[in-house]
Amino acid sequence: MRKTGIKYLLGIVAGAFALLCGSTSFAGNTILPYPNQVEWKEGTCRIEKRLSVYCDEVFKYETKKEMDALKKEAGVAYRFSNREQADFRVLFSKDIAKEGYTLDITGSGISIQASAPAGVFYAVQTLKQLLQKEQAAYRFPCVEIADSPAFPWRGFLLDEARNFQGKKEVKKLLDEMAMLKMNVFHWHLTDDQGWRIEIKKYPRLTEVGGRRDSTQLNWYESTVYDKKPVSGYYTQKDIREIVAYAAERHITIVPEIEFPGHASAAIAAYPWLGCSKKEIPVSCAYGVFSSVFDIADSRTQQFVRDVLDEVAALFPSDIIHIGGDEVKYDEWQNSENIKRLMEKEKVDSPAGLQIWFANRLSSYLKKKGKKMMGWNDITGDKLHAYHPENATQSRLDADNTIVQFWLGTPEILEKALRRNLKIVNSYCDYTYLNYNYDKIVPGLEYAHKPIPMEKAYNFYPVPEGWEDRRDLILGVTCAMWGEWINRPDIMYKMVYPQVAAYAEVGWTERRNKEFGRFTDALEFFKRRWTSAGYIR
Missing domain, CATH: 3.20.20.80 (Glycosidases)
Structure with missing residues (x-):
């Protein structure tokens, strides 16, 4: 079952990379379905092909699945690190709805918060639509998103x-x-x-x-x-x-x-x-x-x-x-x-x-x-x-x-x-x-x-x-x-x-x-x- 999930993510992440390859500009209306709370910020987050990743234990499987996909399909090497050193954090928050998530992209990194694996998964679906590939790195617009579905x-x-x-x-x-x-x-x-x-x-x-x-x-x-x-x-x-x-x-x-x-x-x-x-x-x-x-x-x-x-x-x-x-x-x-x-x-x-x-x-x-x-x-x-x-x-x-x-x-x-x-x-x-x-x-x-x-x-x-x-x-x-x-x-x-x-x-x-x-x-x-x- 886990191998199946990884294969799936490889395909869709690769698809997102291929579609956005060479893009150098970003319009803030590219997310679908649109998040329910969005605040666009100035600047971008530029990530090299070496990521330091931290996740809370409850999200270990979901996070590793995503990172393995990025590594195989896009050459994004990663390593797990402590919370302070990580530039990609996946954190547990009990105050977020089951399918909800927050996604915070700043000039220094990316942070996802959720209360359940589904929230992490949906945050990543949003993240893929924001990704832009450059010659030696990946770039994301700075944004704060707090999102959960209108209907279950x-x-x-x-x-x-x-x-x-x-x-x-x-x-x-x-x-x-x-x-x-x-x-x-x-x-x-x-x-x-x-x-x-x-x-x-x-x-x-x-x-x-x-x-x-x-x-x-x-x-x-x-x-x-x-x-x-x-x-x-x-x-x-x-x-x-x-x-x-x-x-x-x-x-x-x-x-x-x-x-x-x-x-x-x-x-x-x-x-x-x-x-x-x-x-x-x-x-x-x-x-x-x-x-x-x-x-x-x-x-x-x-x-x-x-x-x-x-x-x-x-x-x-x-x-x-x-x-x-x-x-x-x-x-x-x-x-x-x-x-x-x-x-x-x-x-x-x-x-x-x-x-x-x-x-x-x-x-x-x-x-x-x-x-x-x-x-x-x-x-x-x-x-x-x-x-x-x-x-x-x-x-x-x-x-x-x-x-x-x-x-x-x-x-x-x-x-x-x-x-x-x-x-x-x-x-x-x-x-x-x-x-x-x-x-x-x-x-x-x-x-x-x-x-x-x-x-x-x-x-x-x-x-x-x-x-x-x-x-x-x-x-x-x-x-x-x-x-x-x-x-x-x-x-x-x-x-x-x-x-x-x-x-x-x-x-x-x-x-x-x-x-x-x-x-x-x-x-x-x-x-x-x-x-x-x-x-x-």
Whole structure:
């Protein structure tokens, strides 16, 4: 794990050096996301290729990792010394927030203070953007920074159920998230079009559910398919490797396993999971389908617990996402098993049954030390035309549940807040990276209305008038949904450079944001992403 972290830092430090090589001037607007307290000073700090380094014991690993990277990639020799002699100090301070840091650059040296390794890591991300290489030394502008994130949740969602991207691409995304100080990787691993995570007790989930015969082209109403088989999944060994890779970058991976809808791939593998008990294929089309789990069947209930057991053991995150979105109730309404369950549990409607199911999952996960997260469909509010008005009087338990708001009116979000539900705001009209199809994917000019960069940048996760309950808003997640994204280069065009706007939404306080400064700072990352081949 440590070697992995060092390799990562070698790459990104080298990238920063390469991009800034030969620079002799500095503009104070190059940091992204922008720190929340900055005071620029006169002068620069010039450091020769011999550094004396001191760090408090708690930061020994993080500091050595950084220094080893500098030595190997940039020839910066270093030695650890005592505090008085060091010109690069990494110090512990209990008064700084967990992810916060201070960075003080003077003419005589650099000092970082933090209360946790994440703070040191984020300080270094800032430092890299300030570095300028000279012929025989490195130069930094003098500055005092006291920084911590606006929100604790700064997320990026990758949907690999629709189109599998693979371990290499995931690691690339994690690298860029780390540079942008984003800290939650929301991994959408199951859906109608594919099941991408190995579950040892149910091998057919990947053997059957991880494959499909073809893929729909153009758009949801299209009858054109490419007739090319699609497959791919992550073994549990792969999962552990990626989880460790993310942890080195102070990123938590939150897995999403869809229950009770978007279930075609699972039911194709085990038909008894569905209400009809009939064989169905893994879906080759995109959209919302009627196949749902038969949650009245004791075998299905055990299946769900078994899957959650294996997933919980793989991911250290204290949160597991259970999806819960876009559930069509047709099969439930036609199922005698479901009707009997609803009568037994005194549930008033299919929407109420979904809340009952979500509450059971939340209780089960709580016993395992995990919180449940789901899309805001799990609140029972009407979001879709295929759902009735005022569907249920049932209430979602707020105690162990996080709701990810993606669709609906501000009133629906406010209702959830009044129930003291914790929220991650991913409102689709502001945060969905895939809404930019019309400019990127040929043939989809009539798709979603694109989200301009400035609109994305100006998104604020806290609804108007709710600033006094900001504690309920954990933060933001931008979403890279995978329909139509069958090649990495298409994904890159969707993600970059737009993802940088969401990084600043999550990190920089609203009062400190300025779009003009952001676009100037974005040039550093545009050069980086052009060099990596992500943008042109």
